[in-house]
Amino acid sequence: MAYSKPDKIMEITIENGTKKTTYSPLQTVILGFEAGAFIALGYLLCIRVTASLSINLEGLSSLIGATVFPIGLILTLLAGGELLTGNMMAVPLARMAKKVTTSMVIYNWILVTISNFLGAVFVAYFFGHIVGLTETGPYLEKTVSIAEHKLEASFHQAFISGIGCNWLVASAVWLSYGANDMTGKIAGIWFPTMAFVAIGFQHVVANMFVIPAAIFAGHFSWLQYFNNFVPVFLGNAVGGTVFIAMAYWHAYRKKNVPYQEPKIVQSIIKTLFDRFLYS
Template sequence: MSDETELRRNSENKHSESNDSQSNKMAREVEDLSQPKSRIVYEAIKQAGQEELTRPTPSLLWSGIAAGILISFSVLGEAILRTYLPDAPYSYLIENIGYSLGFMLVILGRMQLFTENTITTVLPLIEDFKKKNMFCMAKLWSIVLTANVIGAFLITALYVFTPALPEDVAPAMLSLSEHAVFMPPLDSFYKAIPAGILIAAIVWMIPQSESSAFMIILVLTWLIAAGDFTHIVAGSVEMAYLMWLGKLGLMDATFGFFLPVFLGNVVGGTLIFSFLVWGQVKNEIE
């Protein structure tokens, strides 16, 4: 009798273990299918930021110059579509798809774009606010932004001083550049805030949706153009283009366009988006 009882207990234990194993397996499968938690995305971006802060200066410089060159295809793509699309109410929405091209090249190509760093390198500083971290972030920002602007001036020199830019496209390129750069400075500042938020949102979304990265970049950067928002690096291409043509002076470029847009992008990407993200996860990581 005791043997039968023992066998029954063993059978029940095995059945229970089997159920536990199946439950654990199902839990793992559900976890695999679910989106990563916010704190996991936060940690991934923070780690990427920490790695960026330790990269050698030459690597940052060349990557930043490449980004400044490649982002010009946002302005060029939009200009080409504006040139050849029919004059119709819907053309505005279609031509702004061209604005996404440069961002796709830069972001998917892992180049150093200044506005991405308004969240990536800020998260380590928010969590561990030290003078050393602040200095490292300021150094990286200055190197990357300077490199982006150098790249913008290099590629626009090609467009202005050689036949690289098709003659049919040049008027649209000029029109787009004048519209962006000659905007009142206060308008440029406020319009730069949503652009900073949207670029930071791209950085936040891609780690949890890598398979959809193309569409995320396409839609959100299209929205920057369609919403007539201002972006410091793409805008630097337009600024440099006008300066090479002799239509914009250094003082007007710096104080009328560059600084307001720079500050607006930082407010949007850092003061708004990064701190909202930090507020969302701080109680989970402490």
């Protein structure tokens, strides 16, 4: 399996991050919808194969679920899709390289967030609620249990969990960009994604499926979901932008290339510092 070295992967990621901002709004919405649906289908598969396992097999259940969940990210990156967590790494890296503007980063994130939500909720409502795949027997119990666990986390817990999640997911995207064949890309995507699911970190797009699925089944509220969405979104943004994009930019950029902290990164860091300092 041929692959590129990290400094070359950074160049590829910058190119991909720049390309993402050139899509028309319709292209971005379609690809974002696909990605949101793919991640939701991966989560639905995870629930369907683990819900009926005995509680005595809880550790094995987590591992089995983690092994099938990555199908969503594999489909997104290989078949085509715009996923928010991946864009939280690739597009800011293009901004650090001065290939795009801060407003282009923000616009891309907003459009992809909306379209990912539409795709994930589509799967939650039509497949989970209408077809009943998350609303019968052990599948309902599993869905509600997962959603409850995510919603009961405090702001700080959800935020830090979000960092861990996208540190791994953005790493998976990074590795997929570095592989030169489909087998290598699948391997690069699968292992980090499996790790974040098995650990239990929170992924903003995955939550767009499982929490609404529980809401459609008559549990929890949209306000509770929003209170989870905000810290997980911010944590995922920091995980992808700071711990992957910024880290590798500082490590591998050419020394003669001037660097100025993008305003979006300054804003995120200041907001988080103020939040933790005064909370």
